[in-house]
Structure formats: C-alpha cells, structure tokens
Amino acid sequence: MTRVLVLGESGIVVPDEAVEAIEAISDAAELGAWLPSLVDSARAAGTDGAPGSSERRALRLRGGKRVEVPAAMSIAEVEILELPPLLRPLAGGCGVVGITQLAGGLGLVCDPRLLTLDGSDEEGRPS
Amino acid sequence: MAPTTQAGSIAIMPMTLGEHRLAVEALSVLEILGPHEWVGIPNTPPFLPGALAWRGRAIAVLDLGPALGLPPLRAPSSRARNVVIQIRDDTLSLSVDRVLEVLRVENSAIRPIHAASWIAEAGLPCKGETVVDEIVVPLLDLEAWTGGGRGKR
Numbered sequence: 001m002t003r004v005l006v007l008g009e010s011g012i013v014v015p016d017e018a019v020e021a022i023e024a025i026s027d028a029a030e031l032g033a034w035l036p037s038l039v040d041s042a043r044a045a046g047t048d049g050a051p052g053s054s055e056r057r058a059l060r061l062r063g064g065k066r067v068e069v070p071a072a073m074s075i076a077e078v079e080i081l082e083l084p085p086l087l088r089p090l091a092g093g094c095g096v097v098g099i100t101q102l103a104g105g106l107g108l109v110c111d112p113r114l115l116t117l118d119g120s121d122e123e124g125r126p127s
Numbered sequence: 128m129a130p131t132t133q134a135g136s137i138a139i140m141p142m143t144l145g146e147h148r149l150a151v152e153a154l155s156v157l158e159i160l161g162p163h164e165w166v167g168i169p170n171t172p173p174f175l176p177g178a179l180a181w182r183g184r185a186i187a188v189l190d191l192g193p194a195l196g197l198p199p200l201r202a203p204s205s206r207a208r209n210v211v212i213q214i215r216d217d218t219l220s221l222s223v224d225r226v227l228e229v230l231r232v233e234n235s236a237i238r239p240i241h242a243a244s245w246i247a248e249a250g251l252p253c254k255g256e257t258v259v260d261e262i263v264v265p266l267l268d269l270e271a272w273t274g275g276g277r278g279k280r
Contacts, residue, residue: 082184090168
C-alpha cells in the first residue's frame with residue numbers, strides 16, 4: 001500500500017513521496033500550473049475546472065517543481081497498479097504512472113515530477 | 128506464425144463489435160470478462176484509450192470501435208464483454224459486444240484478406256479471413272500491432 005494525496009473529485013492521486021510540502025497560495029495574480037489540466041485537460045474540464053486561489057493549494061515537489069491542486073485533498077493508503085509497458089511511453093509525458101481504485105471508481109496515479117510542463121518555467125508557472 | 132494448436136488447424140474465437148464480426152486466436156485469450164470499469168489515460172490514441180484493473184495489475188484497454196466507425200468507449204463503461212488477451216509480453220483487454228463459441232478451422236481455410244477488405248481499410252492488421260456461418264470473419268493479427276505498430280497507430 002502506498003500513501004497518496006487524493007486531489008478532490010479530479011480522480012487523480014499523487015504519491016506522498018513526491019511531495020515536499022503543501023503551501024497556501026496568497027497572491028491570486030501568481031496562479032501557477034494547474035495539475036488536473038496538465039494531466040488531462042478533458043478530465044479537468046468535467047470536474048473542478050481551474051478555481052481561484054482560495055480553492056487551490058500548491059504542491060512543492062521533491063526536486064523543486066511546483067504545481068497547483070484542488071484545496072480539497074485527502075490522504076489515503078492505496079494499491080498502485082503500474083501502467084503496462086504498452087501504455088507507459090504514451091502516458092509518461094503527463095506524469096501518469098499507474099491506476100488505483102478509489103471510492104468513486106478507478107483513478108489515475110500521477111507523479112507530477114515527471115510532467116512535461118509545456119509553456120511553463122522551471123517553477124511550473126505559465127510563461 | 129507458429130502453429131498454436133494441432134497441426135493443420137487453428138482455434139479461433141469469433142466476436143462481434145457493432146455489426147462487425149471479428150476473430151482472434153483462441154489460445155491468446157486468457158479470460159472473458161463481463162462489463163468492466165476502466166479509466167481513460169491521457170495522451171493515448173483512440174484505439175488504446177486507457178487501462179483497467181485485472182488480477183491485481185493494470186492492463187491496456189483496446190478499443191477497435193473508432194477504427195470500425197463505431198462510437199468510442201467512454202470511461203468508465205465498457206462494452207458487454209472484455210476479452211483479456213496475451214500477446215507476447217503484453218496483456219490487454221479487447222472490449223466487444225459479444226463473444227461467440229470457439230471454433231477450430233483448418234489452416235487452409237484461412238485465406239488472404241479479400242472479402243473482408245474493409246478491415247484492412249480500417250487499418251487493422253489481419254492474418255487472413257475465414258467463413259463462419261456463411262459470414263466472412265477476419266482473423267485479427269494483434270501480435271503485429273503490438274510489435275511493429277506499438278505506439279504508432
């Protein structure tokens with residue numbers, strides 16, 4: 001079993017080991033990379049969208065990257081099923097490394113450190 | 128292709144997808160599931176849209192619907208049957224409407240694709256075609272697809 005952060009209703013979980021810290025976002029003008037959209041824009045549009053700063057938190061990741069996630073997070077212990085070799089090269093760019101069973105159905109396991117943050121700088125902020 | 132059954136014959140498993148009838152080699156089939164929840168994986172092509180949990184691991188979902196002009200699968204719902212297939216080192220689930228009885232056909236009855244040319248036009252690799260109940264049934268060559276076609280379709 002692996003400890004993960006369950007990101008609101010997005011159906012995405014992030015392994016706890018990837019996260020250095022969870023930080024509040026104080027300046028609405030400084031909104032950064034919204035993780036649900038980076039992983040899957042279609043999925044994000046159907047759920048949380050991209051809310052304002054009060055409904056966001058920032059994940060500071062081990063290694064230095066930073067992404068923003070729904071403030072409504074929970075912690076769970078889940079079994080991560082790694083993606084098969086057939087899917088790994090396809091899903092790698094969006095950080096998806098596996099799937100897991102959540103209370104509401106199957107979810108995606110995303111390691112944001114693997115994300116290709118197109119259009120953003122090293123800190124994960126839009127350019 | 129190495130013989131998979133008795134000399135001179137092959138076991139095939141016909142299945143239906145929409146109005147199309149297809150077949151795979153029966154010995155590649157590990158299990159037939161009913162409707163099964165799956166999850167979409169971003170950045171994947173339409174024919175390989177996601178994954179499902181099977182026997183404690185994740186396996187790829189194969190959807191031939193779009194190639195055949197049918198509506199694509201929409202997670203989390205699958206079609207009525209999910210055929211778990213082993214192809215070399217890959218295990219995947221082919222989502223179809225119905226699975227029919229396994230048949231043994233003579234190798235000589237597997238002809239080059241001709242009447243079922245629609246399947247070649249759909250871009251699906253096939254080993255050939257045969258006739259089952261007076262219907263021409265293409266025999267899918269999923270091995271070619273997971274080998275040479277991996278990640279390209």
